Amino acid sequence: MRVALFVTCLADTMVPQAAVATVRLLERLGHEVVFPEDQTCCGQMHVNTGYPDDALRLVRRHVRVFAPYDVVVAPSGSCVGSVRHQHAMVARRAGDERLAVRAEDVASRTYELSEFLVDVLGVTDVGAYYPHRVTYHPTCHSLRMLRVGDRPLRLLRAVRGLDLVELPEAEQCCGFGGTFAVKNADTSTAMLADKMRNVLTTRADVCTAGDASCLMHIGGGLSRLRAGVRTVHLAEILASTEAEPAGGAVATMPGVPCRPDAPNPGGTR
Amino acid sequence: MTRTFLGMPATAPPGVGHLRGDEPFPAAARRALSDAQLRRNLGHATATIRARSGAVIDEVPDWPQLRAAARAVKTDTMARLPELLEQLETAVTRAGGTVHWAADAVEANRIVTDLVRAAGADRVMKVKSMATQEIGLNEALAAAGIEPVETDLAELIVQLGDDRPSHILVPAIHRNRAEIREIFLRAMPGVDPTISDEPAALAAAARRHLRETFLSTRVAVSGANFAVAETGALAVVESEGNGRMCLTLPETLITVMGIEKVVPTWRDLEIFLQLLPRASTGERMNPYTSMWTGVTPGDGPQAFHLVLLDNGRSAVLADPVGRQALHCIRCSACLNVCPVYERTGGHAYGSVYPGPIGAVLSPQLTGVDDNASLPYASTLCGACYDACPVMIDIPSILVHLRGQAPHPRAEATAMAAAAYTMDHPALYAAAQRAAKLSRLAGPRGRGLPPPLSGWTASRDLPEPPAETFRQWWADR
Ligand code: SF4
Numbered sequence: 167m168r169v170a171l172f173v174t175c176l177a178d179t180m181v182p183q184a185a186v187a188t189v190r191l192l193e194r195l196g197h198e199v200v201f202p203e204d205q206t207c208c209g210q211m212h213v214n215t216g217y218p219d220d221a222l223r224l225v226r227r228h229v230r231v232f233a234p235y236d237v238v239v240a241p242s243g244s245c246v247g248s249v250r251h252q253h254a255m256v257a258r259r260a261g262d263e264r265l266a267v268r269a270e271d272v273a274s275r276t277y278e279l280s281e282f283l284v285d286v287l288g289v290t291d292v293g294a295y296y297p298h299r300v301t302y303h304p305t306c307h308s309l310r311m312l313r314v315g316d317r318p319l320r321l322l323r324a325v326r327g328l329d330l331v332e333l334p335e336a337e338q339c340c341g342f343g344g345t346f347a348v349k350n351a352d353t354s355t356a357m358l359a360d361k362m363r364n365v366l367t368t369r370a371d372v373c374t375a376g377d378a379s380c381l382m383h384i385g386g387g388l389s390r391l392r393a394g395v396r397t398v399h400l401a402e403i404l405a406s407t408e409a410e411p412a413g414g415a416v417a418t419m420p421g422v423p424c425r426p427d428a429p430n431p432g433g434t435r
Numbered sequence: 436m437t438r439t440f441l442g443m444p445a446t447a448p449p450g451v452g453h454l455r456g457d458e459p460f461p462a463a464a465r466r467a468l469s470d471a472q473l474r475r476n477l478g479h480a481t482a483t484i485r486a487r488s489g490a491v492i493d494e495v496p497d498w499p500q501l502r503a504a505a506r507a508v509k510t511d512t513m514a515r516l517p518e519l520l521e522q523l524e525t526a527v528t529r530a531g532g533t534v535h536w537a538a539d540a541v542e543a544n545r546i547v548t549d550l551v552r553a554a555g556a557d558r559v560m561k562v563k564s565m566a567t568q569e570i571g572l573n574e575a576l577a578a579a580g581i582e583p584v585e586t587d588l589a590e591l592i593v594q595l596g597d598d599r600p601s602h603i604l605v606p607a608i609h610r611n612r613a614e615i616r617e618i619f620l621r622a623m624p625g626v627d628p629t630i631s632d633e634p635a636a637l638a639a640a641a642r643r644h645l646r647e648t649f650l651s652t653r654v655a656v657s658g659a660n661f662a663v664a665e666t667g668a669l670a671v672v673e674s675e676g677n678g679r680m681c682l683t684l685p686e687t688l689i690t691v692m693g694i695e696k697v698v699p700t701w702r703d704l705e706i707f708l709q710l711l712p713r714a715s716t717g718e719r720m721n722p723y724t725s726m727w728t729g730v731t732p733g734d735g736p737q738a739f740h741l742v743l744l745d746n747g748r749s750a751v752l753a754d755p756v757g758r759q760a761l762h763c764i765r766c767s768a769c770l771n772v773c774p775v776y777e778r779t780g781g782h783a784y785g786s787v788y789p790g791p792i793g794a795v796l797s798p799q800l801t802g803v804d805d806n807a808s809l810p811y812a813s814t815l816c817g818a819c820y821d822a823c824p825v826m827i828d829i830p831s832i833l834v835h836l837r838g839q840a841p842h843p844r845a846e847a848t849a850m851a852a853a854a855y856t857m858d859h860p861a862l863y864a865a866a867q868r869a870a871k872l873s874r875l876a877g878p879r880g881r882g883l884p885p886p887l888s889g890w891t892a893s894r895d896l897p898e899p900p901a902e903t904f905r906q907w908w909a910d911r
Contacts, residue, residue, distance in 0.1 A: 173904050175857065179867050180897060182904035189908075201908050206857040212850060214815060216837030220854035227858055252834075310817035339774045343814025347894075350812065352465045355893040356474075356778045357814075386894030 167287075168198045170235035172276065174245045174378070175207035181378040184399035187412070188241045188279060191405040195292060205231045210248035213256060215345045222260050225253045229268050237286070238276040241401045243308030243376045246278040251311055278308060279401055280317040280376055290320045295408045297327030301370040302400075303361070303384065305377040306339050318376055318400055325403060331368045335360070342383035358387045365395060376400045445538065446802040447747035452540040452571040453599070454747075454801050456785015459808035463783040464775075473609055477780050480608045481771045487717030488768065495713065504706050505825040509762035512699060513752060519664040519697050520743060526667030530729020532739040537691075539746045540570035546742050547572060547656060547689055548579045554687045554738070556581070556654040562671060562678040563587035564658025565603060565765055566691045566744055568787040569800075572656065583656070584648050586677040588641050595622035601781030601789060604715050604767040609780050612637065645677065655681040655736070659692040660764070661707060662741075665700045668728040669741070672711060672721040679725045688727075688736035693744050695761035707764060710824035715766035747800030756835040760796045762825045769819035769829060775812055784809060791819035795832040803839045810836035867903050 169192055177185045189199050209224030228249065232238050240246050250273045257266035283289055302322060308314045322330050341347065341357025361384060365373050373388075373395055375381050385397035398412070406412035447454050456463060467473055492498055512519060524534040537543035551559055559576065561567065561583050573583040573594075585594045592607040593600050596618040600606030607615065616632040623644050630636055657678065661670040669690055671678050682688060698704065712718040730739050752758050770776045770790030781789030786797035786806070794813055798806035810833050813819075819829040842850075856862045902910075 178904045185904040204860050206863045217850045218838050223858045306816035339814050339816035346814045350461050352468050389895040
């Protein structure tokens with residue numbers, strides 16, 4: 167299948183390894199990945215911060231860029247949520263019904279990675295190998311906007327070598343919320359502290375999720391704590407194989423020191 | 436009697452009632468967050484009520500259908516609110532009641548004060564009511580020399596503690612029982628000085644304290660959970676039974692009700708009386724459901740007044756996106772699941788309506804400019820939408836209101852510039868290459884200026900990678 171990659175601006179700029187992993191994974195599964203280079207940002211930050219007029223031009227661009235493709239995949243629940251639940255709304259608010267209809271059409275062909283693997287390709291075992299103790303944070307937009315449900319967990323359970331541990335109070339928001347983390351920094355920090363406490367109780371080496379933004383938030387907190395737990399995007403775990411293991415480069419937090427007693431990041435426990 | 440013209444939206448007036456806080460949400464939240472006792476009380480209370488509510492909701496096989504039905508009834512009600520309110524007025528009048536229309540808090544307070552004076556009373560007992568909290572009725576009555584006595588246990592704790600309510604359903608949720616015991620010892624006349632902090636002992640003390648009030652007060656003021664347009668029946672649901680005493684013992688009953696509380700028919704109650712208790716207190720049924728229609732000679736209050744309160748609701752109704760906030764049945768489920776509320780408590784919202792519904796309702800009632808920080812008091816995690824028994828899409832209203840909120844000039848400029856850049860891929864790629872944010876920001880972002888320093892105060896900013904995905908793709 168020919169798949170257009172919607173990389174998302176955050177992954178493109180800050181977490182390219184998640185996008186690279188998405189490409190490697192899809193190609194390993196035998197699909198052709200194309201990257202429409204005119205794409206930039208879905209406008210979610212603008213909409214959610216109260217700038218729907220500014221977002222309109224980004225919605226227009228997104229729809230124009232992705233309209234030609236049968237299938238669009240993004241390694242981000244949050245950005246797919248924006249495409250699915252906000253683009254048509256932004257267009258209608260501006261009185262552009264034609265754009266709204268086109269946006270709905272593109273949205274109907276846009277998938278978050280775990281949805282695409284499980285629902286469209288019908289696979290849960292992607293042949294990955296990742297010998298680490300891993301806990302999964304469901305992220306609010308994947309959980310409630312997209313209802314990805316247990317798809318990511320089914321994918322993770324099929325990964326060889328992976329020890330999946332349940333995250334207590336998993337469904338609680340990590341406190342990121344885009345500009346919320348800046349506008350309400352204290353409340354965000356309090357929420358993050360509880361999320362980190364729950365991550366640490368699992369004694370996992372790796373906390374994973376389908377959203378780079380939440381992982382950056384949680385990873386930033388864990389790094390400050392020098393907790394030694396890495397945050398790794400779900401795509402990187404699924405892309406990892408025995409032949410090509412996800413090595414030290416998988417950490418979304420390049421500056422994160424590992425726990426002194428932890429084995430080297432790419433090795434087995 | 437005045438009549439509110441529903442086609443003319445006006446927001447709730449400033450200077451009266453409790454819809455506006457003294458400071459923006461982030462500042463108020465900061466203080467609450469530093470109160471460890473408060474955070475423990477709230478975390479414990481909301482987790483308990485969440486678990487209980489979740490368990491009894493799981494028992495109902497048709498919960499999704501009930502929610503959808505409730506939403507449909509509310510949507511229909513809002514679409515013909517003027518007509519239904521006139522029908523309600525006719526039915527209440529026919530049943531021997533008197534209907535008053537109050538355009539705002541000032542007018543409602545005046546109407547109630549005049550009615551109490553006309554009844555020759557200098558004290559009223561009150562059934563817990565959000566509407567009277569909203570308009571600041573207690574303060575208005577006190578200013579007129581009339582003593583209001585709260586009879587709901589939690590509301591009484593707040594009143595005796597000279598405190599403010601912090602939750603729609605459990606106004607004293609921010610207090611634990613040791614603190615309540617201290618409030619009783621300090622402010623409740625004649626309380627046993629050796630009283631324990633057992634809930635039963637505290638409730639018994641409150642009951643003794645209130646009994647004399649129940650028997651000697653001739654006027655009661657209540658709110659209403661529902662009003663039936665078809666029959667003129669009013670309904671109050673509660674857990675303690677004190678409300679029922681207030682509704683049945685006095686000579687005069689005055690009910691202050693937001694105009695959105697009307698439902699078209701008696702049959703419609705069946706939906707809401709199933710949804711409300713399970714979503715709110717985690718009970719299968721309300722212990723006390725009181726209903727009354729006008730007056731009955733020789734039985735119960737002999738004078739009944741219904742005050743229909745607008746106070747900004749017409750303005751909410753005029754907004755096609757925001758109007759669904761009027762569907763709210765004040766169950767407080769959204770508060771109990773909200774991770775922001777759980778950590779900041781209700782006072783941080785500055786309004787009698789805290790939590791997610793408060794974050795959308797308060798700014799709509801007052802005009803967004805007066806509560807501009809509230810639509811941002813959410814991560815848009817969506818837990819409130821999932822919990823709401825009448826399916827109010829709170830996250831969408833939050834986003835909608837953010838679009839109307841006044842924006843800081845620097846932020847607006849940055850947002851416009853970002854949108855422009857992202858609409859020009861060449862500029863965007865150049866900006867990406869230039870974005871060696873780590874260098875600007877110092878190691879792990881600790882050198883960033885405010886407000887971005889808010890992020891790096893507690894989190895490390897990742898260092899930008901050596902190459903963007905775009906570069907990797909171009910090079911492969
Ligand atoms: S918005 Fe919904 S959940 Fe919140 S108090 Fe109102 S009815 Fe209950």
